[in-house]
Amino acid sequence: MPGPIDLHTHSSVSDGTETPAELVRAALAAGLGTVALTDHDTTSGWAEAFEEAAGTGLMVVPGMEFSTRREWRSIHLLAYLVDPQDLALREETLRIREARLTRAESIVSRLAADFDISWADVVAQTSDGATVGRPHIADALVARGVAADRSAAFRDILHPKFGYYEPHYAPDPLAAVELVRAAGGVPVLAHPATRGIDDVISRENLGVLVDAGLFGLELRHRENRPDAVARLAEYADHFGLVVTGSSDYHGAGKPNRLGENTTEPEVLARILEAGTGSAAVG
Structure with missing residues (x-):
């Protein structure tokens, strides 16, 4: 089914307000052609989403939003098409949860x-x-x-x-990229421009992640700041990274709407080709 491609959504399996099945129905109602389910540090919503999407023409890309941390910074990594049975990945995400x-x-x-x-x-x-x-x-x-x-x-x-906030354990981004790649997945940095130009990842540090297998940057996202997006777009071009766009939909949990930012079909094709741990359905 042709239609917009939204590669970042959440269900009630993590912090969305809709079940995976309800999310699939919402994606269909929004006219999407492809949706990725990327709950935080878990793949447990995949089966329900696949079952609901069967026969509808909607493509469901299995994914996960992997929590990582560098010093005090929380950095999220979208991990598409990983093997959900990969032992190292399962152990690390369990530790995070x-x-x-x-x-x-x-x-x-x-x-x-x-x-x-x-x-x-x-x-x-x-x-x-x-x-x-x-x-x-x-x-x-x-x-x-x-x-x-x-x-x-x-x-x-x-x-x-x-004063109520406190951090939680999460691996370093480099270790996370390596884990995702080892599990056959495709790693993309989620909304990497939310803190603006003064706190954008350096080209040197990004290069280290690219060498480990980083595949792309989610630059079309409502929380990204334009000054940092411009810098990261230059980095993406320099390193040959794909650029994705997504809603980061949480149902009623956030104002983000399905399909408000989307990914180009050729970028999706490259992600699907690169992932070997699991397969999109539909």
Whole structure:
């Protein structure tokens, strides 16, 4: 089915508000031809998405948004077409999910000293087996009437400047790129221009990731800042990286809409050709 290509979405398996099946139906309603399911540090939503998309003509690209960290910076890596049974990747993502859970419990404990919120409130905002994260804490704050919506919770309470934030374990980006490649996947840096020109990755550091197998940069994303995008577009051209565009859709969890940024068909073709760990369906 021809149509726009959106390579970054989330379901309730991580911090989206729709099940994988509901996400597929939303993608069809939005007129997409291809959608990638990229939940945080997990592949557990793939089977449901594949089943829902069967016979519809919609292509579902299996993916994951891999949490990484360099010093204090949180860096996300989109990992397409990995082998979900790859042992090293499974062990590392399990470690990240467990660290996310411990971090979330600690944040809630601190919040409870100042707000009417408990861990049970957070659990009520998650689905079975979901990767628990700060968005679920934000949803609990909304449910308790402490914040107007998820965005307000992040802006007014969960922002690091208010003292409730704490980091969680995540591997270095270089190690993550190597893990994704070893699992047959295709790594693309997610929204790498959100902090602006003064904090964009250096050409030298990007080159190290490229040498390890980095395949592309997600430059068409609503949170990327134009000055940094211009710099990264030059780097992409220099290193021969693909450029992708995506919505980073979270259902009702974010204002991002399916298909608001898209990827060119020839770029998708290159990603599908490069990935050997799993296959797109549809």
